[in-house]
Amino acid sequence: MNTKTILASVAITFLFASQNFAQRESSVKLVPSGLEEQVKRFFTDKETQAKELAKEEDQEQMPEIWDFFQAGQNGDWETVTRIYRTLARKAYQYEGSPKDKDKRLETMVWQAVNEAYGAYNECANSEEEYVTLFGRGILGSMPSGSIYFGGTDPGRWLVTVFSKSHTKADPCFVLTQNALADGLYLKYLRVMYGSRIAVPSEGDSKRAFEDYKADAQQRRDDGKLKPGENVKEVDGKVQVSGQVAVMEVNARIARMIFDSNPDRQFFIEESFPLDWMYPHLTPHGLIMKIERIAPRELASEVVRKDREYWTQFTDRTLGKWLAPETPVKAVCEFAVKVFESQEMEEFKGDRKFVRNRSACKMYSKLRSSIGGVYAWRAKNGASTEEKTRLAKEADFVFRQAFALCPYSPEAVFRYANLLAEQGRKDDALLVAETAERIEPGNRSFGNLLRQLEEKE
Numbered sequence: 001m002n003t004k005t006i007l008a009s010v011a012i013t014f015l016f017a018s019q020n021f022a023q024r025e026s027s028v029k030l031v032p033s034g035l036e037e038q039v040k041r042f043f044t045d046k047e048t049q050a051k052e053l054a055k056e057e058d059q060e061q062m063p064e065i066w067d068f069f070q071a072g073q074n075g076d077w078e079t080v081t082r083i084y085r086t087l088a089r090k091a092y093q094y095e096g097s098p099k100d101k102d103k104r105l106e107t108m109v110w111q112a113v114n115e116a117y118g119a120y121n122e123c124a125n126s127e128e129e130y131v132t133l134f135g136r137g138i139l140g141s142m143p144s145g146s147i148y149f150g151g152t153d154p155g156r157w158l159v160t161v162f163s164k165s166h167t168k169a170d171p172c173f174v175l176t177q178n179a180l181a182d183g184l185y186l187k188y189l190r191v192m193y194g195s196r197i198a199v200p201s202e203g204d205s206k207r208a209f210e211d212y213k214a215d216a217q218q219r220r221d222d223g224k225l226k227p228g229e230n231v232k233e234v235d236g237k238v239q240v241s242g243q244v245a246v247m248e249v250n251a252r253i254a255r256m257i258f259d260s261n262p263d264r265q266f267f268i269e270e271s272f273p274l275d276w277m278y279p280h281l282t283p284h285g286l287i288m289k290i291e292r293i294a295p296r297e298l299a300s301e302v303v304r305k306d307r308e309y310w311t312q313f314t315d316r317t318l319g320k321w322l323a324p325e326t327p328v329k330a331v332c333e334f335a336v337k338v339f340e341s342q343e344m345e346e347f348k349g350d351r352k353f354v355r356n357r358s359a360c361k362m363y364s365k366l367r368s369s370i371g372g373v374y375a376w377r378a379k380n381g382a383s384t385e386e387k388t389r390l391a392k393e394a395d396f397v398f399r400q401a402f403a404l405c406p407y408s409p410e411a412v413f414r415y416a417n418l419l420a421e422q423g424r425k426d427d428a429l430l431v432a433e434t435a436e437r438i439e440p441g442n443r444s445f446g447n448l449l450r451q452l453e454e455k456e
Contacts, residue, residue: 028077028078028081029077029124029125030077030124031075031077031120031123031124032123032124032127032128032131033128034128034132035123035128035131035132036075038123038161038162039072039119039120039123039161040072040073040074040075042072042116042119042160042161042166043069043072043073043116043120044069044073045165045166045167046069046112046113046115046116047066047069047070047073047112047116049112049167049192050065050069050109050112050113053107053108053109053111053112053188053191054107054109056108056191057107057108057109059104059107060104061104061107061109062087062090062102062104062105064083064086064087065087065109065113067079067083068080068083068084068087068113068116068117069113069116071083072116072120077120077124080117080120084113084117087105087110087113090102090105091105091110091114092105092106092184093110093114093182106184107184108184108187108188108191110184111184111185111188115157115160115166118153118156118157118160119157119158119160119161121153121157122153122154122157122158122161122358123158123161125358126154126356126358126359126362127352127353127356127359129352130353130356130359130362130363131154131158131359132162134154134158134159134286134362134363135158135159135161135162136162137285137286138155138158138159138267138269138285138286138287139159139162139163139171139172141267141284141285141286141287142171142172142265142267143172143265144170144171144172145169145171145172145173145264145265146171146172146173146264146265146266146267147172147173147175147197147257147261147264147265147266147267148172148173148174148175148266148267148268148269148287149175149176149177149254149266149267149268149269150174150175150176150268150269151176151177151178151268151269151270151271151272152269152270152271152362152365154358154362155176155269155270155271155287155362156174156176156178156269159174159269160174167192169193169196169197173193173196173197173264175189175193177250177251177254177268177271177274178247178250178271178272179250180200180205180249180250180253180254180257181205181208181209181246181249181250181253183202183205186199186200186202186205186253187202197257197261197264198257198260198261199257200253200256200257200260204253204256205249205253208249208252208253208256209249211252212240212245212248212249212252213238213240214238215248216229216231216238216240216245216248217231217233217238219231226244227244228242228243228244229242229244229245229248230242230244230245231245247272247274250274251274251275251276251277254274254277255276258290262292265289265292266289266290266292267284267287267288267289267290268281268287268288268289268290269286269287269288269366269369270288270369270372273372277290278372278373278376278380279294279380280292280294281373282295282298282302282373283302283303283305283306283309283370283373285309286366287366288369288370288373296382297381297382297383297386298373298374298377298381298386298390300389303374303389303390303393306370307393307396310367310370310397310400311323313363314400314403314404316349316350317349317350317353317354317363317404318334318338318349318353318354318403318404319347319348319349320348321334321348322334322399322400322403324392324396326399328399328419328424328427328430328431329427329430331399331402331403332406332430332431332433332434334403335402335403335406335434335438336434336437336438338354339354339406339407339438340437340438360404360405360408361405361408363404363405364401364402364404364405364408364410364411365401365405365408365410365411367397367400367401367404367411368397368398368401368408368410368411368414368415370397371394371397371398371400371401371414371415372414374390374391374393374394374397375390375391375394375398375414375418377390378390378391378394391422394418395418395419395422398411398414398415398418399415401414401415402415402431406434406435406438407435407438407439407442409442409444409445412431412432412435412445412448413444413448415428415431416428416431416432416448416452419431420452420455425452425455428452429449429452429453432445432448432449432452433449435448436449
């Protein structure tokens with residue numbers, strides 16, 4: 001298995017582990033005081049929506065759902081957490097024994113429950129300042145009426161809760177690319193947004209799945225399956241399974257939404273890379289814009305503005321020391337001092353930020369996603385000049401992502417992969433060693449180290 005394969009595998013694991021947040025939290029956390037009223041109002045809005053959806057579905061709902069919404073409106077986060085964990089174990093979406101699943105949760109109402117808990121969970125896990133910057137910063141960067149794909153937990157839930165009205169698409173349409181292959185989620189979107197934007201039908205979803213199966217079979221025959229793709233033939237029929245397959249179907253449905261809403265502007269907060277988007281992506285503050293017409297080159301002015309935006313952020317959070325000429329060794333030394341040893345005497349950044357794992361991870365993720373666009377252009381650019389220019393920019397962007405969270409699997413693997421491809425094995429090893437030193441319990445860093453050491 002080469003470095004690219006490890007990177008892909010870890011990215012898949014990292015993405016889908018983040019979706020299973022119901023089992024991740026072991027203790028109840030409180031919502032910061034400055035956000036609590038906003039989260040309570042969101043629970044009220046979602047209860048109203050849930051009741052309307054229940055009438056639409058005309059089927060039995062679990063009575064605990066209404067206790068859940070009431071607890072949220074009362075700010076009783078212990079009860080919110082307890083009920084949600086009980087419901088999540090019985091919901092079709094999450095892992096668990098089939099015998100424990102409850103058909104009463106195979107409803108559109110469950111989507112509203114999920115969104116309410118996600119909003120609470122993300123607000124409770126991070127610093128109020130960086131939660132607010134995230135939600136308002138993303139929403140404020142998009143024109144009214146835009147369509148926004150939010151991939152990670154914070155990318156979806158925080159932007160949802162900071163919207164004036166999620167159900168009314170005010171100020172924009174907020175959905176997630178991760179759940180488009182879920183028929184119930186797609187139905188939920190049609191009911192909520194279908195009168196204002198084109199949302200794929202059940203038939204469209206089935207066509208996306210069949211298209212993926214045919215494509216996967218051909219690539220299997222050609223020996224070109226992606227890491228993690230499970231494709232086999234049983235009784236003459238092609239069967240696909242696993243997380244990669246789900247995201248491939250999601251990608252096709254996301255493309256349908258993009259193509260069928262030509263008058264809307266599109267933006268994305270990336271979770272798992274969707275191949276078709278890369279030629280269309282440009283940096284846009286915290287997130288990325290999906291350009292209607294794929295730009296032939298990424299203009300120097302776009303790159304300059306992106307660098308300025310994120311340099312202001314790293315100066316604020318980490319201190320004014322990280323620059324394009326800063327060597328990898330210096331970044332690793334900073335990471336060990338601040339994140340492992342917690343030596344803060346000379347630290348000039350924001351201690352609240354570096355001490356909050358959620359904030360570090362979510363902003364590092366944003367930056368590494370943009371780095372992925374530069375890395376793609378470095379390989380597929382229209383000219384040698386663009387490839388060279390953006391290879392250098394990708395290096396700096398991944399260095400920023402790594403400095404923001406040197407224990408983030410995505411930041412570590414993406415940067416180590418880039419360094420290895422550039423023939424900078426010593427730097428790649430240093431990045432991996434630093435990550436393992438800061439978070440020795442993460443076995444993926446040890447695996448990466450071994451692969452790099454074996455790589456000639």
